[in-house]
Amino acid sequence: MATTALRPAVPARSALYEWVTTTDHKKIGILYVINSFIFFGIGGLLALGVRAELAFPGLQFVEDSAYNQLFTVHASAMLFLFIIPMLAGFGNYAVPLMIGAPDMAFPRINALSFWMLPLAGIVMMSGFLVQGGAAAAGWTSYPPLAEATYSGQGTDLWIVAVVLIGTSSILGAVNFLVTIFKLRAPGMTLLRMPIFAWTILVTSVLVLFATPVLASGLIMLFIDRNYGGNFFDPATGGIAVLYQNVFWFYSHPAVYIMVLPAMGIISEILPVFSRKPLFGYKAFIFATAAIGALGFSVWAHHMFTTGSVFLPFFSLMTFLIAVPTGVKMFNWIGTMWRGHLTFPTPMIYALGFLTMFLIGGINGAFSASVPVDFALHDTYFVVAHLHYVLFGGSVFAVFAGLFFWFPKMTGRMLDETLGKIQFVIMFIGFNLTFFPMHQLGLAGMPRRIADYSSTAGWNDLNLVATVGSMLIGVAMVPFLVNVLISLRSGKLAGDNPWDANTLEWATTSPPPPYNFDHLPDIRSERPVFDTRHPEAAAH
Amino acid sequence: MTTPRRTGPSPAIVILIAGALSVLAFLGILLLQGPDLAAQLQSVVDSFFPPAAVTEQGREIRNLYDIVFWVGAVIFFLVEGLIIFAVIRYWRRPGKSADLPPQTHGNNLLEVVWTIIPLAIVLALFVISWQTLNTVDARSANPDVSVRAIAARFQWTFEYLKPDGETVEFTQLSPEMVVPVNETIHLKLRSPDVNHAFYVPEFLFKRDVIPGQDNNFDFVADQTGTYRGQCAELCGAQHWAMQFTVRVVERAEYDAWFAEQRAAAQATPAPSASPGAPSGPQIDLAAANIAFDKATLEAPADTPFTINFENNDAGIPHNVEIRDADGVSLFKGEIFNGVDSRLYAIPALPAGDYTFICTVHPNMTGTLSVR
């Protein structure tokens, strides 16, 4: 196919200037991915610090007050500076292309949304340099511990950083929603939109409704800390547990913000490498919307042990949310069923996602049962659960997406061998790290402890987990090598190296700044597939 | 459509091998404990379950856990089995043929089936969970013993209450709650500072301690023994050190212990000297901000000596305990609230290195060199 690229009307300046001032969603998407990876690395190093300290009983490397900073900033960086922006970055890159649009609806706000993130990251990390150190009350930052009496300036910096990130998210959500509603190419009805775009749509609704509530809670905490406020101080009429309610009203939908786009990525990859459409496309959309809606009704399942929540309601809603999640799992299996499966690296990561997320979903259901939660809450069992869904789930999906879309972004393929080596090391390391945490939690090891008694019986599994964590670190080496080598000399990708289905594969790799020279007819959620396989395109 | 001929191992086997290796590595490590295979396998199986419960409520929770566990295990093997089957059965070597599989878009009946069945399962789990919850959370109108556990940064103290549930008979400064077996214990929780949580793994139970809120619960311990517990809600730097024990004893022993504590509380405060005349050389040691002011102490061998211990943490209990290299306790000084001091008479010790530690705060520790 001959491409006549348009000549730029304005001569290009230096590459650095272009990247810093860009409003092109593709470049901004790549900036999001790069920035998120940097914080994945920082969060990962902090995790290695945590695991190093826990490998043996006794405080060998850090003081307990410093340890509390390690896990607090680890979690905060991973959640707010890595996974949420990373998925937003994929959304930024892929959604306009997938819907046949030339860019996002508000390109300058898009750029603003991005640049708030490195700034917020610097603010949060600068907590390590102030007196008293960084925030150390957990990423959940409950008062009274997070009040000024017990926590220093690091917490204020953390609050500012998170409010900045939240604002960036909200602006991004507005951008995604307007883009999806107003800029779809002719013929692309909502029910022909790729499933990844649907997950970004629902995620954006969650961001819009939930994130501002977090901002309100953190601002109330800031007022308590710095202006003599009394929101959460029981001595003056405040309510300590009020914070938890406000916080989790956001933070539960937040976990769906962290996982729905990941599920969307998997839902794009499985059909391509099964050579069949996504099984139950409409059911998938309903399930996604159901998870989004139900996600607002379960927040107090994080508070079952506080003695101040209406337990049966939240337990019921939590159990119910397993149903649409299960529907998705069955639809994914249905996609592979009777397909013609091939296993390049994106597909291998997608399979890893399926198993790891299955485990994470099941161990989460344990805590839906209130009495069982009385035993498991605030133990390492929960740490196992959250890492199986966030790492085994979302991070594996991120790598799947990276291997899948890297050719489109750069025009070159990532190396398959290095990708598979990375997968094996990461898979083994991940399971060695987090599976034993089920056992540790059941045996009674609480979360967020800098040290543990040598007679509690937790020594061996902690050591195993630490070894596993080092393997995860090692797995990043083939990945970085892969990216660097492939950028320079990877195999040229062409428009559609995977024989994939959606519109981003209808243009060059990388696409021109205006995205498309021409669009194919859009008659289904697989317009490129329909063009290449007209005999199979009939619905 | 012809069945594809497989001429080599599927790349998907890569994943299966990785998975199998992980499982084997994990099991291997668990089995490293010793040569008795049967016992080791049993301990692997046990590791998927909480410890055996020692309260009536805990046993209810354990029964519920078992049901949830087996439902989860069955679902896991079923679904994972489907995934693995699909991966193996439908793998097609790339480039083998260009034809497409049937482009099935979905099946509404299947969607209904795999919505309704999981819905039924979770509703059943919800109902039995709610029933167990009602049992576990039940309160007795007439508890046999009322105790208030005070969680403060960074220790647990226990106020034993009169039958009115409010007046304090005596305060147990040592981090050990003693209760009689097979009787209803009503536990109230109070915190003067931040959130904490009362957690005893062998009760399969925890409850948060929230300032300004009156959390409380009942339990009936049905097995004598000593059970460890610790704070399970991040409360600051020494959160990990907020450990306590629950000692469940026969009624007679409990009565004797209770009478002894009450008598000691009602007696006039002891003078700043512990029983047994302090003698020998005196070492000074102080505690402030939940830490000893010295990391090492030196004392002469084979001679009784005295530790002049100053507790400068107002309202916080400390003591000095001495343990040998195997962790056996050789001396446990009286635990008392600051600001106050005691002279501890330490018996003669043979030469060697010992650990001195605060019984209440295990992070407070140092080395005692006896030469």
Added chain:
Amino acid sequence: MSAPTAALTPATHLPDTAAHRKGIGTPVLGMLLFITSEVMFFAGLFAAYFSIRGAAPEWPPVQFEEVLKIFPLVGPATVLLIISSFTGQLGLRSLRRGDRTGFIRFYAITMALGLTFLVMQGIDYAILYSEGMTLDAGTFGTTYYTLTGFHGAHVIGGVIMLGVVLYRGLAGQFSERHYDAPEAALLYWDFVDIVWIVLFTILYVLP
């Protein structure tokens, strides 16, 4: 790739002017979604307010029973703010009729009324402070100043928006076919007004 039969030509692009667009305009949709997020922000603050109020033994506390007064400042300020929404509406209608002078005039009045509201609120704060009701005066003071303070911050935001719109209007950027930004700014202003009506009712009228 087959021949470019479905090429996008300028004719298939609908000009993005009010008269020709289908459905709601992009900037207006964006503003409505943004307002939704702002509503949720205030929802969090209101939830905190009602929880604290519900748990308090008495509300308002004894020492502050009489301190919140509708006259002479807060009541008239409320009236002015409500009027400003109407003047804004008149301004937008003028613009849609092609009467740019009317648009400028009415938007300027709206902005001035908003500024007046802020000044009156500021004076009221000073009076309350002098009477001992401060931000740290228990939960009553904390919730009052947080709620009204963030509302005031949003009024400032709205004033800035109106200012930008006025500036662009004076530069001739708006007409009866291009009025997205003034419409979006007015939507925000209406939102700020409605939040105040709710706040005023809860804080001043209900007790």
